[in-house]
Amino acid sequence: MQFTHIDANNDEQFDPWFGVLQRSEQSRDGEPAQGWHPDEWRARSIDETAPKVFHLYSYGPSRERPVAVGALEVTRDDNLAFIDGNLFVDPAERRRGYGSALLKELEASARELGRPTLVIFVIESSREIGTGPNRAFALHHGYRVAEENVRRDLEWPRPDDELNDLWDTWSPFATDYEIISWTNGTPEEFVEGRAHLSAIMPVETPHVDIDVEAEHWDAARVRLHEATTNQMGRDLLVAAARHRASGELVGYSELTVSREQPQTAYQWDTLVVRSHRGHRLGGLLKVTTMRLLEAGRYPTTKITTFNSMLNGPMIAVNEALGARIAGAMVAWRKDL
Ligand SMILES: CC(C)(COP(=O)(O)OP(=O)(O)OC[C@H]1O[C@@H](n2cnc3c(N)ncnc32)[C@H](O)[C@@H]1OP(=O)(O)O)[C@@H](O)C(=O)NCCC(=O)NCCS
Known part of the structure; x- marks a missing residue:
């Protein structure tokens, strides 16, 4: 399995990355995803000099065929004590340890970036408030709830x-x-x-x-x-x-x-x-x-x-x- 920081400008890498995210959002919401569109991810992932830039990561047999994807939001000057991230496993590939493996890599990347704390944000649909798979997964990996938000x-x-x-x-x-x-x-x-x-x-x-x-x-x-x-x-x-x-x-x-x-x-x-x-x-x-x-x-x-x-x-x-x-x-x- 490979863990790769992908190039958001390269469609062969970006499209499969986005596919995993999209299928994950669709299985969460029970309808086509309403989250960020491809251009919205790209626009925030290409300028390494920006005050905030997303680093996008794929995990899978190759970077063209990821089974899990993630992102870290790298700030240039702000709030350097922590780093925000996301993590999604393709719904068809869950409970095979891929989420755990990618999380380990994201933690290592956060450490390499010099950030002592990782904060993973997860959205739950109205059907899974308080019961999404993240709840057991994150506790299993030693995370604690830092903040609960409600969507209206x-x-x-x-x-x-x-x-x-x-x-x-x-x-x-x-x-x-x-x-x-x-x-x-x-x-x-x-x-x-x-x-x-x-x-x-x-x-x-x-x-x-x-x-x-x-x-x-x-x-x-x-x-x-x-x-x-x-x-x-x-x-x-x-x-x-x-x-x-x-x-x-x-x-x-x-x-x-x-x-x-x-x-x-x-x-x-x-x-x-x-x-x-x-x-x-x-x-x-x-x-x-x-x-x-x-x-x-x-x-x-x-x-x-x-x-x-x-x-x-x-x-x-x-x-x-x-x-x-x-x-x-x-x-x-x-x-x-
Ligand atoms: C949460 C998520 C990342 C887990 O990915 P995964 O590849 O299925 O996780 P793993 O196979 O590595 O699971 C590791 C452990 O977490 C726990 N776990 C994971 N999913 C679970 C579920 N649906 N119900 C109960 N426990 C679960 C189990 O203890 C599991 O170990 P086990 O399979 O040996 O029992 C995946 O369900 C997902 O992408 N969800 C939507 C996005 C999300 O919630 N991301 C943020 C996670 S903090």
């Missing part, structure tokens, strides 16, 4: 007037703030503010057992994020809250939708900085990104979002918007 889906479009009613309910709490929005490129005047919010995002959100630090973001990294998202074939629908008195950006929310497969829109970051919480800004930001989705006439049928189970306020906003539980995402941690 919001049917789209919303009933007439629902967004207006929510806006009218929440906006009286936020008179000190202006909500602005844009699609794709951040207006120049907000780029620095946006960079600062992305930098502090990891330390402003609840984490159970992962010691996250702020990330390194500047205007250039915001532009790179926008360019990479565009290369992934996605639009970014962004809302931000500006504190009127100080002029500072104090929150933002990013919804993203694939131009090729717009059925599922994904909620990415939403953040309101601690000192400005309690003004319903989280809900107002989300309503505003949904207005962009409406205006863009995307044929979207659902919006998917993941939240830490500890994030009560964000979950309350999502429930108020009408989102309902549709799965889970668990982060398993091992100190290597």
Whole structure:
């Protein structure tokens, strides 16, 4: 058996890698996969100089015929104490020790990259919340749960007037703030503010057992994020809250939708900085990104979002918007 770091630009290596991932997602969800598309993996796996780049790995008799695949997300400067990863075994090849063998290789690669802790993220469908094969497998290999997230889906479009009613309910709490929005490129005047919010995002959100630090973001990294998202074939629908008195950006929310497969829109970051919480800004930001989705006439049928189970306020906003539980995402941690 061979363990290989594959070249995402080489179709002979990448296509079988993606095939294993796709079959794995399909067997989990019971329907064709809705996860990252090939271009989305490729766009994030080719630039070794990027602040974050995926290393993709195949395990099997040859790299053209993998039975298991994985990825490690290598950060250049951020959060060097751990590394995030994924691992999938072809459904037809499970319980033959391949998952264990690949995990061992991923752990060795993480060590070689100088990362003392490996954090494996796993998505569970609504049918397997808390019971996916990862639960027994990860415990068997000495991992512990670092974080439990719940996935919620919001049917789209919303009933007439629902967004207006929510806006009218929440906006009286936020008179000190202006909500602005844009699609794709951040207006120049907000780029620095946006960079600062992305930098502090990891330390402003609840984490159970992962010691996250702020990330390194500047205007250039915001532009790179926008360019990479565009290369992934996605639009970014962004809302931000500006504190009127100080002029500072104090929150933002990013919804993203694939131009090729717009059925599922994904909620990415939403953040309101601690000192400005309690003004319903989280809900107002989300309503505003949904207005962009409406205006863009995307044929979207659902919006998917993941939240830490500890994030009560964000979950309350999502429930108020009408989102309902549709799965889970668990982060398993091992100190290597
Ligand atoms: C979890 C996963 C990676 C396991 O891969 P695998 O190749 O079947 O795992 P292995 O054969 O190496 O299993 C090793 C041990 O883990 C445990 N295990 C694995 N799958 C299990 C299952 N479905 N039920 C109960 N125990 C399981 C068993 O103890 C097993 O040893 P055994 O077969 O001798 O009893 C695979 O099911 C998968 O790809 N799932 C979807 C993606 C995922 O969950 N990835 C993250 C894993 S942390």
